[in-house]
Amino acid sequence: MCYHTRRNEGRGLNLRAFRDTLALYATGVTVVLSRYGLATHGMTVNSFTSVSLRPPLVLFCADNRADTLKTVQQAGYYTVSILGEEHAWISQRFAVAGPQEDLLAEVRLGQGPASGVPYLSDALAFLECRVTDVIPAGDHHIVVGEVEHLGRLNPHRPLIYFDHRYRRLTPEP
Numbered sequence: 001m002c003y004h005t006r007r008n009e010g011r012g013l014n015l016r017a018f019r020d021t022l023a024l025y026a027t028g029v030t031v032v033l034s035r036y037g038l039a040t041h042g043m044t045v046n047s048f049t050s051v052s053l054r055p056p057l058v059l060f061c062a063d064n065r066a067d068t069l070k071t072v073q074q075a076g077y078y079t080v081s082i083l084g085e086e087h088a089w090i091s092q093r094f095a096v097a098g099p100q101e102d103l104l105a106e107v108r109l110g111q112g113p114a115s116g117v118p119y120l121s122d123a124l125a126f127l128e129c130r131v132t133d134v135i136p137a138g139d140h141h142i143v144v145g146e147v148e149h150l151g152r153l154n155p156h157r158p159l160i161y162f163d164h165r166y167r168r169l170t171p172e173p
C-alpha cells in the first residue's frame with residue numbers, strides 16, 4: 001500500500017503509515033525489568049539500542065504511561081534481557097499492563113550484581129544499566145543507561161519482531 005499522499009487530519013503524517021513503515025525495521029525483543037523497594041516491574045521493549053562505547057551507553061524508549069518507566073526512574077537501575085526465539089510468550093505477557101506477581105513467578109530470574117534488579121536467566125543475554133538520563137520525547141521518554149554488568153547466558157537464536165509479528169531467523173543452509 002502506498003501511503004505517501006495520505007495525511008492525518010491535515011496535521012502532518014498519517015499515523016497508520018508511520019507505524020506500518022517503522023514496523024518494517026526488524027528488531028530483536030527485550031524485557032526491561034526494574035525493582036524499587038519490594039516492587040519489581042517489567043515491560044516488553046523493542047526500542048532498545050546501543051548508544052556509546054566509551055562510556056558504554058544504551059537506551060530504550062518508554063511510553064509515558066508505562067508503570068515500568070516510573071519504577072526505572074525511582075530505582076535508577078534497570079536490566080535488559082534479550083529474548084530467544086522460544087520466548088514470544090514472555091514478550092506477550094510483559095506487554096500487558098497490570099500486576100505481574102504471577103508472571104514473575106513463572107520465569108527464572110537472576111540478579112544484577114550492582115543493583116539486585118532481576119533479569120531473565122533464560123534470555124540470550126542481559127545487561128544491567130544505571131540510569132544516566134531520562135529525556136522526554138513526545139508521548140515517550142528516552143531512558144539512557146550506562147551498562148555496569150552484562151552476560152551472555154544461553155545460545156538460543158534471537159526472537160525477531162518485524163511487520164507487527166514475531167519471526168525467527170532462518171538457519172543458514
Ligand SMILES: Cc1cc2nc3c(=O)[nH]c(=O)nc-3n(C[C@H](O)[C@H](O)[C@H](O)COP(=O)(O)O)c2cc1C
Pocket residue numbers: 029041042043044045046047048060061062063065066067068069091092094095096097098161
Ligand atoms: C514486541 C513489543 C515491543 C514493545 N516495545 C515497546 C517499547 O519499546 N516501548 C514501549 O513503551 N512499549 C513497548 N511495547 C508495549 C509495552 O510492552 C506495553 O505497553 C506494556 O504493557 C507496558 O507495561 P507497563 O505499563 O506495565 O510498564 C512493546 C510491546 C511489544 C509486544
